Amino acid sequence: MISRSNVKDTDQPLAEINITPLVDVMLVLVVILLVMAPMLTRTLHIDLPKVAANAPEARDHAVTVSLDAHGKLTIDGRDIAADQLEPTLRRIAARDDRTVVNLRSDQSQPFGAVANLLAKIGHAGIAHVAVVTANVVPRN
Structure with missing residues (x-):
């Protein structure tokens, strides 16, 4: 037989989770996010230096x-x-293994387009690529 004790429901330990500290921590994180969000949208304007260099020597x-x-x-x-760029450069490189490619790109072109050109030039077997810039000032 099972004996029953005279224990009331109020004498049982509470099996509830106290969420007050959790809520406090979450509110602090929300405040930090709200304070930091405007700082993340600011941009820095950087003036890159102009390069003074000699004009590249003409090569055959x-x-x-x-x-x-x-x-x-x-x-x-x-x-x-x-689609003909890579095969054409491959033929040129096959004739002369010292071939250097001077890459000129308009300033308005996105970096992805220029990176794609660099990849095609590399796949064609060209080892030396020079990126030509417009801000070259000849030295006296």
């Missing part, structure tokens, strides 16, 4: 790849389709 094995503002590609002034 240099090829210039240009990307204009409209996305048109040229190799040494001749228009070329984007």
Whole structure:
């Protein structure tokens, strides 16, 4: 037989979780987020230095790849389709392994387009690439 004790429900230990400290911590985190959010949207304006450099020397094995503002590609002034760039450069590199590609890109082109060109040039087997900038000031 089971004996019953005279224990009331109020004598049982409380099995509840006290969430007050949890709420306090969450409110502090929300306040920190609200204070930090405006600081994360501020940007810094950085003026990059201008480079004073000599003009690159003319080479017999240099090829210039240009990307204009409209996305048109040229190799040494001749228009070329984007899908023909890599095979054309591969043929040029096969003729002369010292081939250097001078890459010119319009300032309005996104970095992704320029990075894509660099990848195609690398896949074509060109080891030396020079990025031509517009802010080259000749030294006296």
